[in-house]
Amino acid sequence: MIALCVDDNGLPKTVEDRIRIAKNIVLEAEKIGIKKQNIIVDPVMLTMATNPDIKEIISQTIIKLQELGLHSIVGLSNYSFGMPNRENLNAQIFQELDNLSLAIMNPTHTIIRQLQEAPKITKLDYTTLPLEGQLHNAILYGDEENILRVVNKALLTLEAMEINDILINALIEVGDKFDKKEYFLPQVLASAATMKLAFSRLKVEFKKTGNKDVGTFLIATVENDIHDIGKNIVIALAESNNYKVVDLGVNVPVKKILEAVKLNNPDIIGLSALMTTTVVGMEDVIKQIRQIGVMAPIIIGGAVVTEEYAKSISASYAKDALGAVREINELMKNAKNN
Numbered sequence: 001m002i003a004l005c006v007d008d009n010g011l012p013k014t015v016e017d018r019i020r021i022a023k024n025i026v027l028e029a030e031k032i033g034i035k036k037q038n039i040i041v042d043p044v045m046l047t048m049a050t051n052p053d054i055k056e057i058i059s060q061t062i063i064k065l066q067e068l069g070l071h072s073i074v075g076l077s078n079y080s081f082g083m084p085n086r087e088n089l090n091a092q093i094f095q096e097l098d099n100l101s102l103a104i105m106n107p108t109h110t111i112i113r114q115l116q117e118a119p120k121i122t123k124l125d126y127t128t129l130p131l132e133g134q135l136h137n138a139i140l141y142g143d144e145e146n147i148l149r150v151v152n153k154a155l156l157t158l159e160a161m162e163i164n165d166i167l168i169n170a171l172i173e174v175g176d177k178f179d180k181k182e183y184f185l186p187q188v189l190a191s192a193a194t195m196k197l198a199f200s201r202l203k204v205e206f207k208k209t210g211n212k213d214v215g216t217f218l219i220a221t222v223e224n225d226i227h228d229i230g231k232n233i234v235i236a237l238a239e240s241n242n243y244k245v246v247d248l249g250v251n252v253p254v255k256k257i258l259e260a261v262k263l264n265n266p267d268i269i270g271l272s273a274l275m276t277t278t279v280v281g282m283e284d285v286i287k288q289i290r291q292i293g294v295m296a297p298i299i300i301g302g303a304v305v306t307e308e309y310a311k312s313i314s315a316s317y318a319k320d321a322l323g324a325v326r327e328i329n330e331l332m333k334n335a336k337n338n
């Protein structure tokens, strides 16, 4: 029997989480006659690209499992997901997990210790380019150190919204590079973090316009999706249009959305999703919101959402943040007239 260290709380974070879950599974299994020596525990390998401590966590979990008399099994390729030279990384992690009992791996891969660095992105000096080029490249290179300086300089001559558009275009190029395998997750992460910093500065400008409450707008990124840059732009523009915004954050389970809807009684509800796998979950969220008798208009968005899809699940749609606010204003007007 293979026991995966996952419970109702989702993916485990720490060594302790993993051991606690493993112990629970063994306890329950023994109750129905499965012997401990027949249980192999999978501590759940995650990608190093977004979880830099994962090697240490898995390594320590395996040692602790051994102390408890339990065998372990690990899917090696999760480790290298989103990275270049995956075969080498898989080989590396296989070599380093000394106490591992079993591995799930591609048998045609060479398992030798062979370290290769990710291809280096040559960062050109962009500081002498016109402002637009500086803004674009700061995002493209994930230049967290300099982004605020560049944005502040740009704010002397450009509108916050114009700057925002330049930065978004750069982020789209980052996405394209990721598609073409010119960029890997670490680069995308750096660009996303740089965008967040830039946006924290632009938000201050967006907020300057007023603070009357014209209505309450509740928004969430749906479950299993952690993308929030676009959602945060929608929020900033809604706030600058005097909406009171309730932001539930990212990876929000339906249950939490329902609770928040009951608590805040929003005039409009917004849902964001960036992946084809999570967009499809929006239909169920909307169904459940309607089932508890809430009839507030629902607007959805995110890169892969389309107008047709929105229509098919009886939701409104907007392509970008400006469109979102336009549509929200429209929905508010209609609600008042009814």
Ligand code: B12
Residues within 6 Å of the ligand: 047, 081, 082, 168, 171, 172, 174, 175, 176, 178, 179, 185, 188, 189, 192, 224, 225, 226, 227, 228, 229, 230, 231, 233, 234, 270, 271, 272, 273, 274, 275, 276, 277, 299, 300, 301, 302, 303, 304, 317, 318, 319, 320, 321, 322, 324
């Ligand atoms: C930055 C980014 C990340 C960052 C996110 C950081 C963050 N805090 O958000 C990080 C690195 C963490 C990340 C992780 C992942 N990502 Co990613 N990511 C991107 C990237 C490059 C840009 C997204 C972005 O911010 N765009 C800029 C914003 C401004 O645009 P936007 O989100 O579309 O929002 C605008 C509109 O859509 C609209 N909007 C947005 N929300 C809403 C809501 C409402 C109500 C309305 C009306 C409008 C609206 O208004 C916004 C402003 O104009 C895209 C590529 C792309 N071209 O989209 C991939 C992308 C979305 N990611 C992708 C993937 C696969 C992943 C990962 C699974 C990668 C991995 N291997 O682990 C993980 C997923 C983790 C998870 N469970 O969610 C895929 C999705 C593929 C698909 N079709 O399903 C994409 C398309 C890249 C690709 N081509 O493969 N990612």
